[in-house]
Amino acid sequence: MDQSIITYLTENREKHLAELKDFLAIPSISSLPEHKEDVQKAANWVATALEQIGMENIKVHPTKGHPVVYGEWLKAEGKPTVLIYAHYDVQPVDPLHLWESPPFEADIRDEKLYARGASDDKGQGFMHVKALQAILETTGTLPINVKFLIEGEEEIGSPNLPAFVEENKELLSSDIIVISDTSMMERGKPTICYGLRGLCGVQIDVKGPKGDLHSGLYGGAVQNPIHALVEIVNSFHNKNGQITVEGFYDQVAELTPAEKEAYLALGIKDESFINQLGVTEMFGEDGYTTLERTWVRPTLEVNGIYGGFQGEGIKTVLPSEAHAKITCRLVPDQDPDTIVELLQAHIKAHTPSGVTVEVSLFDKGAPFVTPFDHPAIQAAGRAYEKVYNVPTSFTRGGGSIPIVATFDQILEKPVVLMGFGLPDENFHAPNEHFHLENFDKGMETLCHYWFELEDSL
Structure with missing residues (x-):
């Protein structure tokens, strides 16, 4: 030049x-x-x-x-x-x-x-x-x-x-x-x-009784939508950080040896993440480094969860509904529409009795x-x-x-x-x-x- x-x-x-x-x-x-x-x-x-x-x-x-x-x-x-x-x-x-x-x-x-x-x-x-x-x-x-x-x-x-x-x-x-x-x-x-990474996001709406109930009068006799939602959310991962939605990993393109070597050559240690983020240790899918987890592995994260009384003090209420916002970061060759279908099927299969659940899509990208x-x-x-x-x-x-x-x-x-x-x-x-x-x-x-x-x- x-x-x-x-x-x-x-x-x-x-x-x-x-x-x-x-x-x-x-x-x-x-x-x-x-x-x-x-x-x-x-x-x-x-x-x-x-x-x-x-x-x-x-x-x-x-x-x-x-x-x-x-x-x-x-x-x-x-x-x-x-x-x-x-x-x-x-x-x-x-x-x-x-x-x-x-x-x-x-x-x-x-x-x-x-x-x-x-x-x-x-x-x-x-x-x-x-x-x-x-x-x-x-x-x-x-x-x-x-x-x-x-x-x-x-x-x-x-x-x-x-x-x-x-x-x-x-x-x-x-x-x-x-x-x-x-x-x-x-x-x-x-x-x-x-x-x-790509993206797909859904909202989970869990509905129970037609209105909030007094927990003293009905607690223990009616399914609590928050409990039901927690059960659903807890079903998404096992203790090793792996996503348990059936078929979720089926289309994931594996990291090539050359890419793996290139990431290791960067020399980025977990200590730098720990110090930057203020956490006691890193956590994620077993068998992968932190860089691999954040760059080339898919995720399923709960971004928000809410329901029931949110004010100061306590209100002995059994809420009529509970909600969660979920996003998945996707990697080649995962398809956002397919992942949403898998999520819907998983949520349906893990919905406790006594509540109804609606799943709505709010964002996606390949x-x-x-x-x-x-x-x-x-x-x-x-x-x-x-x-x-x-x-x-x-x-x-x-x-x-x-x-x-x-x-x-x-x-x-x-x-x-x-x-x-x-x-x-x-x-x-x-x-x-x-x-x-x-x-x-x-x-x-x-x-x-x-x-x-x-x-x-």
């Missing part, structure tokens, strides 16, 4: 930061109706930014909610095509009083850029635009073909993006998909997340994985290493980004998650910020990546 590209980034750093501050000043909060015009303004800002760097066929596509911005540059004949995804919407800012500077007035302190969206995801998406501009301005061309897909509903679950992707498969066709909306493991330690030995993943690792001068870590994420699985399922192309955020940057919380060290190194890394990809695919 020509050194003039890095020189360009260095010489234009302050200009780029000023432009990013303008972008961050737009309160594009997708979840609040009063900010609908701001979200549209942010979409228009993105479209203008793409036009200014030389992208073509730019369009702000309306959806049933907030718009999707598309742009492309397809002049590298015979070279790979990359679809770059990002989002321009942000989370709400409350509680406002905890911000040390106004959330939409970007402020630089200690080489960190403070503003809502600085890390998630305006800052990281902006880096892609400027990295490509640096290459175009200095060389007059790009080593790869580029398509941008930048949406405004990621923070509310991307409800309209799957339909847009399905309807525009040809427009969005590419060789790989690149997303910068994840974090590195720690400062100075580049990380590529090549897999995410798991995703791109083999970490894929050429596009390995090329990303080499690009990181050229800039950070340390080996790249290859990890999976325990959480879920449903739109990633949507891309995987509909477009059927490898997804490369090249994140430049850090875990402590308060995304979704007050004082969100982005380390400018990664702003600088991140753009340089992206520039190297496009040249690495030129000969890798």
